Amino acid sequence: MMEKVVRKGLLVLGVLAAGAFSLAPFLWFVSTAFKPPGAVTAIPPEWIPSGSLAFFHSAITRYHIFHYLLNSAIVAATATLVTVSLGALAGYALARLPRRWSQIILMAILACAMFPQIAIAGPVWQFLRMLGWLNAYQGLILPYVALTLPLAVWILTLFFRELPQELEAAALVDGCTRLGALARVILPLSAPGLFTTAILTFIYAWNEFFLALLIMTDPSKQTMPVGIALFQGEYTIPWGEIAAASLITTAPLVILVLLFQHRIVAGLSAGSIKG
Amino acid sequence: MNTSDRRLYWILLFPSLAILILFIAAPVGQSFFLSLHRMIIGLPHLGVSFVGLQNYGDLFNDPVARHSLWITLIFVGTTTFFELLIGLLLALLMHRQFPGRGGLRACILIPWAIPTVVSAQMWRFLFNDAYGMVNYALFGPEVSQYIPWLAIPSTALVSLIVADVWKTASFAALLILAGLQVIPDQLYESARVDGAGPWQRFWHITWPLIRPALLVALLFRTIDAFRVFDLAFVMTQGGPADATNVLQLYGYKKMFVEGWMGYGSAISVCVFVMALCLALVYVRVVGRRLLEAEA
Numbered sequence: 001m002m003e004k005v006v007r008k009g010l011l012v013l014g015v016l017a018a019g020a021f022s023l024a025p026f027l028w029f030v031s032t033a034f035k036p037p038g039a040v041t042a043i044p045p046e047w048i049p050s051g052s053l054a055f056f057h058s059a060i061t062r063y064h065i066f067h068y069l070l071n072s073a074i075v076a077a078t079a080t081l082v083t084v085s086l087g088a089l090a091g092y093a094l095a096r097l098p099r100r101w102s103q104i105i106l107m108a109i110l111a112c113a114m115f116p117q118i119a120i121a122g123p124v125w126q127f128l129r130m131l132g133w134l135n136a137y138q139g140l141i142l143p144y145v146a147l148t149l150p151l152a153v154w155i156l157t158l159f160f161r162e163l164p165q166e167l168e169a170a171a172l173v174d175g176c177t178r179l180g181a182l183a184r185v186i187l188p189l190s191a192p193g194l195f196t197t198a199i200l201t202f203i204y205a206w207n208e209f210f211l212a213l214l215i216m217t218d219p220s221k222q223t224m225p226v227g228i229a230l231f232q233g234e235y236t237i238p239w240g241e242i243a244a245a246s247l248i249t250t251a252p253l254v255i256l257v258l259l260f261q262h263r264i265v266a267g268l269s270a271g272s273i274k275g
Numbered sequence: 276m277n278t279s280d281r282r283l284y285w286i287l288l289f290p291s292l293a294i295l296i297l298f299i300a301a302p303v304g305q306s307f308f309l310s311l312h313r314m315i316i317g318l319p320h321l322g323v324s325f326v327g328l329q330n331y332g333d334l335f336n337d338p339v340a341r342h343s344l345w346i347t348l349i350f351v352g353t354t355t356f357f358e359l360l361i362g363l364l365l366a367l368l369m370h371r372q373f374p375g376r377g378g379l380r381a382c383i384l385i386p387w388a389i390p391t392v393v394s395a396q397m398w399r400f401l402f403n404d405a406y407g408m409v410n411y412a413l414f415g416p417e418v419s420q421y422i423p424w425l426a427i428p429s430t431a432l433v434s435l436i437v438a439d440v441w442k443t444a445s446f447a448a449l450l451i452l453a454g455l456q457v458i459p460d461q462l463y464e465s466a467r468v469d470g471a472g473p474w475q476r477f478w479h480i481t482w483p484l485i486r487p488a489l490l491v492a493l494l495f496r497t498i499d500a501f502r503v504f505d506l507a508f509v510m511t512q513g514g515p516a517d518a519t520n521v522l523q524l525y526g527y528k529k530m531f532v533e534g535w536m537g538y539g540s541a542i543s544v545c546v547f548v549m550a551l552c553l554a555l556v557y558v559r560v561v562g563r564r565l566l567e568a569e570a
Binding site: 011019023025026028032040042044045090097105109116118122123125149150178179203206210224242243249256264 | 279280281283284285287288290291292294295297298299300301302303305306309361364365368371373375377379380381382383384385386388389390391392393394395396397398400401405406408411415416418441445446449450452453498501502504505508509522523526527530531536539540542543544546547550551553554555557558
């Protein structure tokens with residue numbers, strides 16, 4: 001009896017510790033966004049924010065964060081759409097029309113995901129400059145597609161492979177073409193896999209900083225991570241505005257995580273366990 | 276397989292392969308090419324001249340580069356170790372049955388989902404020398420004792436490591452959790468019947484069976500830790516005194532701040548080769564399972 005109580009206590013303690021470890025630093029940081037100017041750097045700290053929206057107002061009007069947000073949304077949404085579409089086509093070929101090359105191609109694609117961005121940075125920058133695509137949306141979207149395709153192809157190949165072959169065979173017998181079978185049979189059944197791929201791609205493109213920093217030097221084209229990293233005040237670091245911008249950037253991701261944690265977990269572990 | 280299927284196969288693969296070749300494979304090759312040349316972005320009239328292995332020779336004798344490599348290795352080693360340790364603890368916790376488990380899992384996923392730039396600014400704020408929470412937690416209102424974490428070489432690196440572990444331990448936890456979930460419950464049941472205590476059950480059942488998942492998490496995290504850039508860029512800009520000048524940041528500065536494309540490419544080729552070695556191990560470990568699934 002005693003042992004059971006102790007165990008339960010330990011479990012509760014562990015859960016609280018894990019929750020605090022994960023959330024406390026971030027909650028503290030974003031709570032500063034709701035403080036009035038001056039309270040942010042107070043020692044001893046003000047534990048309960050007053051609910052002031054002054055920093056949000058300043059972040060929006062003086063630092064134009066909605067502008068950065070719009071750029072992030074355009075880049076991340078387009079990259080997601082392109083990656084999922086191309087990933088589905090490639091995944092279908094690799095899973096359903098397998099040939100001798102398929103394994104080698106899959107391995108090569110997998111290896112592409114492992115390269116450090118610095119290894120491609122210089123040449124990609126030169127290539128985009130040659131095309132006149134520095135500071136253009138497509139100049140950032142295409143490298144993002146390249147960097148997220150490996151995981152997309154991989155998740156979708158594994159997913160398509162598990163669908164029963166008979167479904168497609170039936171569609172082919174009924175006079176469907178291969179592409180018709182893909183569109184009418186395979187894709188609708190693969191909605192969960194497509195969705196997982198889309199979430200992971202979106203989060204990657206939304207958060208990416210290194211390439212965005214290189215490619216988007218014009219502030220009117222910069223994405224949110226670049227904006228947050230380069231936030232400059234006149235005399236002091238504008239912590240309140242940074243926190244407000246951080247909260248606005250992170251909010252869509254937190255919502256995605258809360259709604260779709262099962263999908264995300266499944267997608268992330270697809271790379272390690274499945275198969 | 277008929278001819279039209281064969282054609283379709285290549286048509287479907289073409290767009291993906293084209294993008295991967297244009298934006299990943301060819302640039303990597305181009306980096307090799309550039310690393311054998313002298314090329315300065317700001318001085319285009321100098322053109323591109325072949326210098327053989329001179330960039331690599333310079334790199335080998337560059338004390339900043341050697342320091343940078345050393346710093347990166349320390350960073351990779353410590354972050355990976357602590358991420359796996361904390362990840363294992365979190366995974367063991369999430370594997371238990373209790374009300375609100377889904378809620379805890381969502382909480383643990385949040386650091387992973389936050390943009391690295393945001394978490395870097397957050398930790399820069401928390402490690403602040405005048406009003407940071409880390410100092411307040413350690414010294415209370417005694418402001419005179421506060422440590423300027425990000426301004427001292429040794430503590431700056433520690434701060435970066437803390438920030439990275441916080442952000443990515445949850446990813447390790449998820450991979451390890453996936454490994455825990457495939458262990459059949461009957462094993463634990465029969466061990467319990469045989470009188471094995473919790474420690475014995477952990478060492479004789481859990482540990483050997485999650486080692487593959489741990490290995491995958493280890494490789495993933497090592498490869499990823501090598502590419503650390505955002506944290507150092509935002510929190511310390513590589514300072515103080517190059518104490519956090521990790522390889523990718525050093526390469527970035529050489530290439531895009533100072534404009535030494537050739538020399539910077541030599542750095543990026545070195546990073547690439549190290550990452551490639553790790554990636555080959557990874558592809559062998561994980562790719563093999565993929566092949567077995569196919570057979």
